Amino acid sequence: MSFHWPLTRIEKTVSHNGKSVSQECAMASAPTRIRLSDVAAAAEVSVATASKALNGTGRMTEETRRRVRDVADALGFRPNAMARALSSQRSLTVGLITNDSYGRFTLPVMSGLSNALVDDGISVLMSNVEDDPVAARRHLDTMLDRQVDGLVVTGRRIDTALPLDLAEVPIPVVYAFTAAPENAVSLTADDAQGARLATDWLSGLGRGRLAHVTGPEEFAAARIRAAAFRDVAGPGAPVLHGDWSEAWGHAAIGRLWGQGARPDGIFCGSDQIARGVVDALRERGVDVPGDVSIVGFDNWSIVAAATRPPLTTVDMGLGGIGREAGRLVRALIEGGDVAPGPRRLPCRLVVRDSCGGSAPAAG
Incomplete structure (x- = not known):
């Protein structure tokens, strides 16, 4: 399958039906945004079918869905975030609230959270509330005004809660590396x-x-x-x-x-x-x-x-805690069945020179 553009061309190779397929992709002298209609034309489907294939909805053969996604990847197609938000009735943002002003624990958690959500086009908004309940409420109200789809709450220790009552918040909340209510979805290191x-x-x-x-x-x-x-x-x-x-x-x-x-x-x-x-x-x-x-x-x-x-x-494994928090909050946003309660994620030993001996074998 090949297609041609009235622009400078580059070739990309994708796998289609077990074969390597060379595709010529548009490269303009100035940055040009690839549109959904470009993907549809290159994949030889309608715009509606291309949209459904990329969103994982609609009825079509797996071969068609895969072909559309391969073409979109080859072209570097990026869905318009505003259009996606309107069509899904979501803001495609998740709020991160913390009282860890130094970021010692929060920044690795945030990195993992962002990595878990970025491929779905979801951004993370972070607010540091320290230990001021008035400021904490103000930050929360700002996030709710921005219609974040969910919240991840983290902090600087596992046995101290943030000065904020989230019991009546109308969006999913996941707690990561902080004290949490008994009926909440929470994550800590073991x-x-x-x-x-x-x-x-x-x-x-x-x-x-x-x-x-x-x-x-x-x-x-x-x-x-x-x-x-x-x-x-x-x-x-x-x-x-x-x-x-x-x-x-x-x-x-x-x-x-x-x-x-x-x-x-x-x-x-x-x-x-x-x-x-x-x-x-x-x-x-x-x-x-x-x-x-x-x-x-x-x-x-x-x-x-x-x-x-x-x-x-x-x-x-704070990054892993952040990634798991991202997976869970996304599942809750999408209406998935996530059991409440604490989850303890395993730690790992990093062997260097201060103890002697050799690193344990992988596996």
């Missing part, structure tokens, strides 16, 4: 599974004297990770709670060494804590990972890569 990954890895390296240095006990994430650590290391393994900071990691080593405890494996509740631990051990002439293996939590690349040696750490 902190317990991630902590077990780290502790099992240290044990598998032959480290028998393990300690856990983590954040404040009032944080649910810190409590969950500490409990999982003790499930593997034993109830007598030391757990030290403090700030989520390098300074606390540094101070914790002083406390452990001052008490005569000399662990040969330390699981840290965050990468910042782990970096402070590594620095304090270096100051004492303790080799990492020769004498002590270190594992962090977060896979915050700017910290993990800058630690010397680079930090083995647990990745919470």
